[in-house]
Amino acid sequence: MPALPATGGVPSSGGALTLAATATSGGETAAFWVLGTIAVLGALGTVLLRRAVHSALCLAGTMVILALFYLANGAYFLGIVQIVVYTGAVMMLFLFVLMLVGVSAADSLKETLKGQRWLAAACGLGLGVLLVAGIGQAAVHTFEGVGRANAGGNVPALATLLFTKYVVAFEVVGALLTVAAVGATLLTHRERIEKSKSQREQAEERVKRGTQLPPLPAPGVYARHNAVDRPGLLPDGTPSELTISATLRDRGQVREVGQEALHRVAALEQRTADSHGQTEHGRMYGEPHDPQRDVDDADDAGQGGREARKARGEAREEEAAK
Amino acid sequence: MSPVNYVYLAAVLFTIGAAGVLIRRNAIVVFMCIELMLNAANLTLVAFSRIHGNLDGQIMAFFVMVVAAAEVVVGLAIIVMMYRSRHSASVDDASLMKL
Numbered sequence: 001m002p003a004l005p006a007t008g009g010v011p012s013s014g015g016a017l018t019l020a021a022t023a024t025s026g027g028e029t030a031a032f033w034v035l036g037t038i039a040v041l042g043a044l045g046t047v048l049l050r051r052a053v054h055s056a057l058c059l060a061g062t063m064v065i066l067a068l069f070y071l072a073n074g075a076y077f078l079g080i081v082q083i084v085v086y087t088g089a090v091m092m093l094f095l096f097v098l099m100l101v102g103v104s105a106a107d108s109l110k111e112t113l114k115g116q117r118w119l120a121a122a123c124g125l126g127l128g129v130l131l132v133a134g135i136g137q138a139a140v141h142t143f144e145g146v147g148r149a150n151a152g153g154n155v156p157a158l159a160t161l162l163f164t165k166y167v168v169a170f171e172v173v174g175a176l177l178t179v180a181a182v183g184a185t186l187l188t189h190r191e192r193i194e195k196s197k198s199q200r201e202q203a204e205e206r207v208k209r210g211t212q213l214p215p216l217p218a219p220g221v222y223a224r225h226n227a228v229d230r231p232g233l234l235p236d237g238t239p240s241e242l243t244i245s246a247t248l249r250d251r252g253q254v255r256e257v258g259q260e261a262l263h264r265v266a267a268l269e270q271r272t273a274d275s276h277g278q279t280e281h282g283r284m285y286g287e288p289h290d291p292q293r294d295v296d297d298a299d300d301a302g303q304g305g306r307e308a309r310k311a312r313g314e315a316r317e318e319e320a321a322k
Numbered sequence: 323m324s325p326v327n328y329v330y331l332a333a334v335l336f337t338i339g340a341a342g343v344l345i346r347r348n349a350i351v352v353f354m355c356i357e358l359m360l361n362a363a364n365l366t367l368v369a370f371s372r373i374h375g376n377l378d379g380q381i382m383a384f385f386v387m388v389v390a391a392a393e394v395v396v397g398l399a400i401i402v403m404m405y406r407s408r409h410s411a412s413v414d415d416a417s418l419m420k421l
Contacts, residue, residue, distance in 0.1 A: 047342035124341025131333035144375025180392035187399035
Protein backbone atom coordinates (compact mmCIF):
# COMPACT_ATOMS: atom_id res chain seq x y z
CA MET A 1 0.00 0.00 0.00
CA PRO A 2 1.57 3.30 -0.99
CA ALA A 3 1.97 5.80 1.74
CA LEU A 4 -0.03 8.87 0.85
CA PRO A 5 1.22 12.20 2.04
CA ALA A 6 -1.75 13.53 3.88
CA THR A 7 -2.87 16.92 2.72
CA GLY A 8 -5.11 19.16 4.72
CA GLY A 9 -6.27 17.11 7.65
CA VAL A 10 -7.73 18.46 10.79
CA PRO A 11 -5.65 21.48 11.63
CA SER A 12 -5.71 21.43 15.40
CA SER A 13 -4.89 17.79 16.03
CA GLY A 14 -3.02 17.11 12.82
CA GLY A 15 0.18 15.76 14.36
CA ALA A 16 -0.44 12.09 14.75
CA LEU A 17 -3.18 11.80 12.15
CA THR A 18 -1.74 13.48 9.12
CA LEU A 19 1.39 11.40 9.42
CA ALA A 20 1.40 9.00 6.55
CA ALA A 21 3.70 6.10 6.07
CA THR A 22 4.82 3.66 8.68
CA ALA A 23 4.88 5.09 12.16
CA THR A 24 2.78 7.14 14.47
CA SER A 25 4.16 9.99 16.53
CA GLY A 26 6.24 9.34 19.60
CA GLY A 27 3.62 10.89 21.84
CA GLU A 28 0.98 8.54 20.57
CA THR A 29 3.30 5.58 21.06
CA ALA A 30 3.89 6.53 24.66
CA ALA A 31 0.18 7.11 25.23
CA PHE A 32 -0.59 3.75 23.65
CA TRP A 33 1.70 1.81 25.94
CA VAL A 34 0.67 3.58 29.11
CA LEU A 35 -3.06 3.66 28.44
CA GLY A 36 -3.06 0.24 26.81
CA THR A 37 -1.58 -1.27 29.95
CA ILE A 38 -4.26 0.38 32.06
CA ALA A 39 -6.96 -0.80 29.66
CA VAL A 40 -5.78 -4.40 29.91
CA LEU A 41 -5.57 -4.13 33.70
CA GLY A 42 -9.12 -2.76 33.74
CA ALA A 43 -10.33 -5.62 31.58
CA LEU A 44 -8.63 -8.14 33.87
CA GLY A 45 -10.23 -6.43 36.84
CA THR A 46 -13.63 -6.73 35.20
CA VAL A 47 -13.17 -10.47 34.90
CA LEU A 48 -11.34 -11.21 38.14
CA LEU A 49 -12.84 -8.95 40.82
CA ARG A 50 -15.47 -10.73 42.84
CA ARG A 51 -17.86 -7.87 43.41
CA ALA A 52 -19.93 -6.81 40.46
CA VAL A 53 -19.65 -3.10 41.32
CA HIS A 54 -15.86 -3.25 41.17
CA SER A 55 -16.12 -5.03 37.85
CA ALA A 56 -18.38 -2.27 36.55
CA LEU A 57 -15.97 0.46 37.65
CA CYS A 58 -13.02 -1.32 36.01
CA LEU A 59 -15.01 -1.69 32.80
CA ALA A 60 -15.94 2.00 32.86
CA GLY A 61 -12.24 2.87 33.11
CA THR A 62 -11.39 0.60 30.20
CA MET A 63 -14.13 2.21 28.13
CA VAL A 64 -12.85 5.73 28.81
CA ILE A 65 -9.39 4.65 27.69
CA LEU A 66 -10.87 3.12 24.54
CA ALA A 67 -12.56 6.47 23.89
CA LEU A 68 -9.13 8.13 24.07
CA PHE A 69 -7.83 5.58 21.58
CA TYR A 70 -10.70 6.38 19.22
CA LEU A 71 -9.77 10.04 19.44
CA ALA A 72 -6.13 9.20 18.75
CA ASN A 73 -7.22 7.22 15.69
CA GLY A 74 -9.07 10.19 14.24
CA ALA A 75 -12.55 8.94 15.14
CA TYR A 76 -13.57 12.09 16.98
CA PHE A 77 -17.30 11.48 16.77
CA LEU A 78 -16.97 7.90 18.00
CA GLY A 79 -14.67 8.95 20.83
CA ILE A 80 -17.25 11.36 22.19
CA VAL A 81 -20.11 8.94 21.59
CA GLN A 82 -18.16 6.25 23.40
CA ILE A 83 -17.92 8.43 26.51
CA VAL A 84 -21.50 9.66 26.33
CA VAL A 85 -23.20 6.39 25.41
CA TYR A 86 -21.01 3.76 27.01
CA THR A 87 -19.58 5.24 30.15
CA GLY A 88 -22.46 7.67 30.52
CA ALA A 89 -25.51 5.62 29.69
CA VAL A 90 -24.74 1.92 29.41
CA MET A 91 -22.52 1.66 32.49
CA MET A 92 -24.98 3.69 34.56
CA LEU A 93 -27.74 1.33 33.41
CA PHE A 94 -25.56 -1.54 34.60
CA LEU A 95 -25.08 0.15 37.95
CA PHE A 96 -28.83 0.75 38.29
CA VAL A 97 -29.53 -2.93 37.71
CA LEU A 98 -26.75 -3.82 40.14
CA MET A 99 -28.42 -1.70 42.81
CA LEU A 100 -31.71 -3.42 42.04
CA VAL A 101 -30.24 -6.89 42.24
CA GLY A 102 -28.05 -6.36 45.29
CA VAL A 103 -24.75 -4.56 45.23
CA SER A 104 -22.62 -6.63 47.46
CA ALA A 105 -23.79 -10.03 46.29
CA ALA A 106 -20.42 -11.54 45.45
CA ASP A 107 -19.99 -14.30 42.93
CA SER A 108 -20.12 -17.78 44.41
CA LEU A 109 -16.93 -19.75 44.07
CA LYS A 110 -18.81 -23.03 43.84
CA GLU A 111 -18.13 -24.81 40.57
CA THR A 112 -21.15 -26.43 38.97
CA LEU A 113 -19.02 -28.16 36.36
CA LYS A 114 -15.80 -29.57 37.67
CA GLY A 115 -12.70 -27.85 36.34
CA GLN A 116 -14.80 -25.51 34.20
CA ARG A 117 -12.94 -22.39 35.29
CA TRP A 118 -9.52 -23.69 34.33
CA LEU A 119 -10.81 -25.10 31.09
CA ALA A 120 -12.40 -21.75 30.26
CA ALA A 121 -9.20 -19.89 31.10
CA ALA A 122 -7.23 -22.29 28.90
CA CYS A 123 -9.70 -21.79 26.05
CA GLY A 124 -9.38 -18.04 26.45
CA LEU A 125 -5.61 -18.28 26.32
CA GLY A 126 -5.82 -20.41 23.18
CA LEU A 127 -8.16 -17.93 21.54
CA GLY A 128 -5.79 -15.09 22.40
CA VAL A 129 -2.80 -16.91 20.94
CA LEU A 130 -4.73 -17.68 17.77
CA LEU A 131 -5.94 -14.11 17.36
CA VAL A 132 -2.54 -12.55 17.98
CA ALA A 133 -0.82 -15.03 15.67
CA GLY A 134 -3.39 -14.35 12.97
CA ILE A 135 -2.88 -10.60 13.21
CA GLY A 136 0.88 -11.16 13.11
CA GLN A 137 0.49 -13.07 9.85
CA ALA A 138 -1.60 -10.36 8.25
CA ALA A 139 0.29 -7.38 9.60
CA VAL A 140 0.31 -4.30 7.41
CA HIS A 141 3.37 -2.16 7.47
CA THR A 142 2.08 1.08 6.09
CA PHE A 143 -1.09 2.93 6.77
CA GLU A 144 -2.90 5.86 5.26
CA GLY A 145 -4.36 7.65 8.21
CA VAL A 146 -7.77 9.25 8.17
CA GLY A 147 -6.41 12.75 7.65
CA ARG A 148 -7.70 12.95 4.09
CA ALA A 149 -11.05 11.34 4.84
CA ASN A 150 -11.49 13.71 7.77
CA ALA A 151 -10.48 16.74 5.72
CA GLY A 152 -13.89 18.36 5.83
CA GLY A 153 -14.37 17.42 9.47
CA ASN A 154 -15.05 13.99 10.94
CA VAL A 155 -18.73 14.47 11.70
CA PRO A 156 -19.78 15.82 8.26
CA ALA A 157 -17.84 13.03 6.55
CA LEU A 158 -19.51 10.39 8.74
CA ALA A 159 -22.93 11.96 8.19
CA THR A 160 -22.43 11.96 4.44
CA LEU A 161 -21.62 8.25 4.47
CA LEU A 162 -24.39 7.43 6.93
CA PHE A 163 -27.13 9.12 4.93
CA THR A 164 -26.03 7.94 1.50
CA LYS A 165 -24.28 4.60 1.43
CA TYR A 166 -25.59 3.26 4.74
CA VAL A 167 -29.02 4.85 4.84
CA VAL A 168 -30.87 1.52 4.77
CA ALA A 169 -28.81 0.15 7.64
CA PHE A 170 -29.49 3.39 9.50
CA GLU A 171 -33.25 2.94 9.09
CA VAL A 172 -33.09 -0.68 10.18
CA VAL A 173 -31.09 0.27 13.26
CA GLY A 174 -33.75 2.85 14.10
CA ALA A 175 -36.40 0.13 13.94
CA LEU A 176 -34.20 -2.08 16.11
CA LEU A 177 -33.94 0.59 18.77
CA THR A 178 -37.71 1.05 18.80
CA VAL A 179 -38.23 -2.68 19.15
CA ALA A 180 -35.68 -2.81 21.97
CA ALA A 181 -37.40 -0.02 23.87
CA VAL A 182 -40.82 -1.65 23.50
CA GLY A 183 -39.34 -5.03 24.40
CA ALA A 184 -37.73 -3.76 27.57
CA THR A 185 -40.94 -2.12 28.78
CA LEU A 186 -42.88 -5.29 27.97
CA LEU A 187 -40.40 -7.53 29.75
CA THR A 188 -40.28 -5.53 32.94
CA HIS A 189 -43.99 -4.77 33.01
CA ARG A 190 -45.86 -6.81 35.57
CA GLU A 191 -49.59 -7.32 35.39
CA ARG A 192 -51.36 -7.34 38.76
CA ILE A 193 -53.56 -10.41 38.87
CA GLU A 194 -55.37 -9.75 42.12
CA LYS A 195 -56.50 -6.46 43.62
CA SER A 196 -53.93 -4.93 45.96
CA LYS A 197 -55.03 -4.95 49.59
CA SER A 198 -56.03 -1.77 51.33
CA GLN A 199 -54.51 -0.77 54.63
CA ARG A 200 -57.69 -1.74 56.51
CA GLU A 201 -57.76 -5.20 54.93
CA GLN A 202 -54.12 -5.71 55.81
CA ALA A 203 -54.78 -4.70 59.42
CA GLU A 204 -57.77 -7.05 59.71
CA GLU A 205 -55.72 -9.88 58.27
CA ARG A 206 -52.99 -9.27 60.78
CA VAL A 207 -55.43 -9.36 63.68
CA LYS A 208 -56.95 -12.57 62.34
CA ARG A 209 -53.51 -14.20 62.14
CA GLY A 210 -52.63 -12.93 65.59
CA THR A 211 -48.90 -13.62 65.44
CA GLN A 212 -47.51 -10.10 65.11
CA LEU A 213 -50.01 -7.46 66.06
CA PRO A 214 -47.81 -4.42 66.59
CA PRO A 215 -45.47 -3.23 63.86
CA LEU A 216 -42.32 -5.28 63.35
CA PRO A 217 -39.50 -4.45 65.79
CA ALA A 218 -36.84 -2.06 64.60
CA PRO A 219 -33.39 -3.29 63.62
CA GLY A 220 -30.25 -2.38 65.45
CA VAL A 221 -29.23 -2.51 69.04
CA TYR A 222 -30.03 0.70 70.81
CA ALA A 223 -27.04 2.83 71.71
CA ARG A 224 -24.73 0.43 69.89
CA HIS A 225 -25.59 -0.08 66.23
CA ASN A 226 -28.55 1.43 64.48
CA ALA A 227 -27.73 0.27 60.95
CA VAL A 228 -30.64 -1.47 59.21
CA ASP A 229 -28.58 -4.58 58.50
CA ARG A 230 -27.90 -5.25 62.18
CA PRO A 231 -30.47 -7.52 63.77
CA GLY A 232 -31.88 -6.53 67.11
CA LEU A 233 -30.99 -8.83 70.00
CA LEU A 234 -33.42 -10.92 71.95
CA PRO A 235 -33.07 -11.09 75.77
CA ASP A 236 -30.84 -14.15 75.48
CA GLY A 237 -28.47 -12.31 73.15
CA THR A 238 -29.47 -14.11 69.96
CA PRO A 239 -30.18 -11.93 66.93
CA SER A 240 -33.85 -11.61 65.92
CA GLU A 241 -34.58 -12.25 62.25
CA LEU A 242 -37.85 -10.33 62.51
CA THR A 243 -36.04 -7.03 62.91
CA ILE A 244 -34.36 -7.18 59.50
CA SER A 245 -36.08 -6.31 56.26
CA ALA A 246 -36.98 -9.34 54.15
CA THR A 247 -34.99 -8.00 51.20
CA LEU A 248 -31.76 -7.91 53.19
CA ARG A 249 -32.47 -11.39 54.51
CA ASP A 250 -32.97 -12.66 50.95
CA ARG A 251 -29.72 -11.17 49.80
CA GLY A 252 -27.86 -12.59 52.78
CA GLN A 253 -26.71 -9.12 53.81
CA VAL A 254 -27.57 -9.41 57.49
CA ARG A 255 -24.56 -8.52 59.60
CA GLU A 256 -24.34 -10.81 62.55
CA VAL A 257 -23.88 -9.50 66.03
CA GLY A 258 -21.94 -12.56 66.94
CA GLN A 259 -20.21 -13.60 70.10
CA GLU A 260 -16.92 -12.06 69.00
CA ALA A 261 -18.65 -8.75 68.41
CA LEU A 262 -19.92 -8.90 71.97
CA HIS A 263 -16.40 -9.58 73.19
CA ARG A 264 -15.10 -6.69 71.15
CA VAL A 265 -17.67 -4.40 72.71
CA ALA A 266 -16.71 -5.65 76.15
CA ALA A 267 -13.02 -5.07 75.41
CA LEU A 268 -13.79 -1.58 74.19
CA GLU A 269 -15.71 -0.82 77.35
CA GLN A 270 -12.87 -2.21 79.40
CA ARG A 271 -10.35 0.00 77.64
CA THR A 272 -12.55 3.05 78.06
CA ALA A 273 -13.02 2.29 81.71
CA ASP A 274 -9.27 1.76 82.17
CA SER A 275 -8.41 5.03 80.48
CA HIS A 276 -10.89 6.89 82.64
CA GLY A 277 -9.72 5.06 85.71
CA GLN A 278 -13.26 4.14 86.61
CA THR A 279 -14.65 0.86 87.77
CA GLU A 280 -18.22 1.81 87.29
CA HIS A 281 -19.17 -1.49 85.67
CA GLY A 282 -17.55 -3.38 88.45
CA ARG A 283 -19.56 -1.42 90.95
CA MET A 284 -22.78 -1.76 89.01
CA TYR A 285 -22.70 -5.40 88.09
CA GLY A 286 -20.17 -6.99 90.38
CA GLU A 287 -17.39 -9.26 89.14
CA PRO A 288 -16.88 -11.20 87.01
CA HIS A 289 -17.70 -8.86 84.20
CA ASP A 290 -20.26 -10.36 81.83
CA PRO A 291 -20.02 -8.98 78.30
CA GLN A 292 -23.38 -10.41 77.27
CA ARG A 293 -25.19 -8.63 80.06
CA ASP A 294 -23.26 -5.53 79.35
CA VAL A 295 -24.54 -5.32 75.80
CA ASP A 296 -28.06 -6.14 76.80
CA ASP A 297 -28.04 -3.36 79.30
CA ALA A 298 -26.46 -0.98 76.89
CA ASP A 299 -29.09 -1.61 74.29
CA ASP A 300 -31.82 -0.99 76.78
CA ALA A 301 -30.83 2.61 77.05
CA GLY A 302 -34.41 3.45 76.19
CA GLN A 303 -36.63 2.33 79.05
CA GLY A 304 -39.32 -0.14 78.13
CA GLY A 305 -37.24 -1.75 75.42
CA ARG A 306 -36.63 -4.75 77.64
CA GLU A 307 -40.32 -5.41 78.21
CA ALA A 308 -41.02 -5.15 74.52
CA ARG A 309 -38.23 -7.54 73.74
CA LYS A 310 -39.31 -9.99 76.38
CA ALA A 311 -42.84 -9.97 74.99
CA ARG A 312 -41.46 -10.53 71.56
CA GLY A 313 -39.37 -13.45 72.78
CA GLU A 314 -42.45 -15.03 74.32
CA ALA A 315 -44.42 -14.53 71.13
CA ARG A 316 -41.61 -16.19 69.30
CA GLU A 317 -41.56 -19.15 71.64
CA GLU A 318 -45.29 -19.58 71.31
CA GLU A 319 -44.91 -19.57 67.59
CA ALA A 320 -42.19 -22.18 67.82
CA ALA A 321 -44.39 -24.28 70.11
CA LYS A 322 -47.15 -24.21 67.51
CA MET B 323 4.56 2.23 16.30
CA SER B 324 2.15 0.99 13.71
CA PRO B 325 -1.64 1.27 14.22
CA VAL B 326 -1.71 -2.52 14.04
CA ASN B 327 -0.78 -2.37 17.72
CA TYR B 328 -4.32 -1.19 18.36
CA VAL B 329 -5.55 -4.37 16.72
CA TYR B 330 -3.30 -6.44 18.97
CA LEU B 331 -4.64 -4.60 22.01
CA ALA B 332 -8.19 -5.22 20.79
CA ALA B 333 -7.40 -8.93 20.42
CA VAL B 334 -6.16 -9.06 24.01
CA LEU B 335 -9.24 -7.25 25.31
CA PHE B 336 -11.52 -9.51 23.29
CA THR B 337 -9.81 -12.57 24.70
CA ILE B 338 -10.17 -11.33 28.26
CA GLY B 339 -13.84 -10.62 27.64
CA ALA B 340 -14.46 -14.05 26.13
CA ALA B 341 -12.72 -15.78 29.03
CA GLY B 342 -14.81 -13.68 31.41
CA VAL B 343 -18.05 -14.82 29.78
CA LEU B 344 -16.99 -18.41 30.32
CA ILE B 345 -15.64 -17.99 33.84
CA ARG B 346 -18.07 -15.68 35.64
CA ARG B 347 -21.39 -16.87 37.06
CA ASN B 348 -23.08 -13.53 37.74
CA ALA B 349 -25.30 -12.67 34.76
CA ILE B 350 -24.53 -8.95 35.05
CA VAL B 351 -20.78 -9.52 34.99
CA VAL B 352 -21.20 -11.86 32.02
CA PHE B 353 -23.01 -9.00 30.31
CA MET B 354 -20.20 -6.60 31.12
CA CYS B 355 -17.72 -9.02 29.56
CA ILE B 356 -19.84 -9.09 26.40
CA GLU B 357 -19.69 -5.30 26.36
CA LEU B 358 -15.92 -5.54 26.66
CA MET B 359 -15.80 -7.83 23.64
CA LEU B 360 -17.98 -5.45 21.61
CA ASN B 361 -15.71 -2.56 22.56
CA ALA B 362 -12.65 -4.52 21.50
CA ALA B 363 -14.28 -5.21 18.14
CA ASN B 364 -15.02 -1.47 17.82
CA LEU B 365 -11.38 -0.64 18.47
CA THR B 366 -10.41 -3.02 15.67
CA LEU B 367 -12.84 -1.35 13.30
CA VAL B 368 -11.57 2.13 14.13
CA ALA B 369 -7.94 1.06 13.78
CA PHE B 370 -8.63 -0.53 10.39
CA SER B 371 -10.48 2.60 9.34
CA ARG B 372 -7.27 4.48 10.00
CA ILE B 373 -5.07 1.93 8.29
CA HIS B 374 -7.16 1.99 5.13
CA GLY B 375 -7.84 5.69 5.19
CA ASN B 376 -11.62 5.59 4.80
CA LEU B 377 -14.46 6.04 7.23
CA ASP B 378 -16.50 2.88 6.61
CA GLY B 379 -14.92 1.25 9.66
CA GLN B 380 -16.08 4.10 11.85
CA ILE B 381 -19.61 3.74 10.48
CA MET B 382 -19.50 0.04 11.35
CA ALA B 383 -18.31 0.86 14.86
CA PHE B 384 -21.19 3.32 15.16
CA PHE B 385 -23.70 0.63 14.21
CA VAL B 386 -22.11 -1.77 16.67
CA MET B 387 -22.59 0.82 19.40
CA VAL B 388 -26.26 1.26 18.55
CA VAL B 389 -26.90 -2.48 18.47
CA ALA B 390 -24.98 -2.88 21.75
CA ALA B 391 -27.19 -0.26 23.37
CA ALA B 392 -30.33 -2.10 22.23
CA GLU B 393 -28.86 -5.38 23.43
CA VAL B 394 -28.04 -3.97 26.86
CA VAL B 395 -31.56 -2.66 27.30
CA VAL B 396 -33.19 -5.99 26.50
CA GLY B 397 -30.56 -8.05 28.29
CA LEU B 398 -30.77 -6.09 31.52
CA ALA B 399 -34.57 -6.32 31.39
CA ILE B 400 -34.21 -10.09 31.15
CA ILE B 401 -31.79 -10.11 34.10
CA VAL B 402 -34.22 -8.06 36.19
CA MET B 403 -37.01 -10.50 35.33
CA MET B 404 -34.79 -13.43 36.20
CA TYR B 405 -33.95 -11.83 39.52
CA ARG B 406 -37.61 -11.29 40.27
CA SER B 407 -38.55 -14.90 39.69
CA ARG B 408 -35.42 -16.65 41.04
CA HIS B 409 -34.13 -14.09 43.57
CA SER B 410 -30.66 -14.50 42.15
CA ALA B 411 -28.68 -13.12 39.25
CA SER B 412 -26.51 -16.20 38.90
CA VAL B 413 -26.59 -17.95 35.55
CA ASP B 414 -26.46 -21.29 37.40
CA ASP B 415 -29.86 -20.73 38.95
CA ALA B 416 -31.66 -20.38 35.63
CA SER B 417 -31.77 -24.13 35.11
CA LEU B 418 -35.49 -24.88 34.86
CA MET B 419 -35.06 -26.62 31.52
CA LYS B 420 -32.23 -28.81 32.76
CA LEU B 421 -33.05 -32.46 33.35
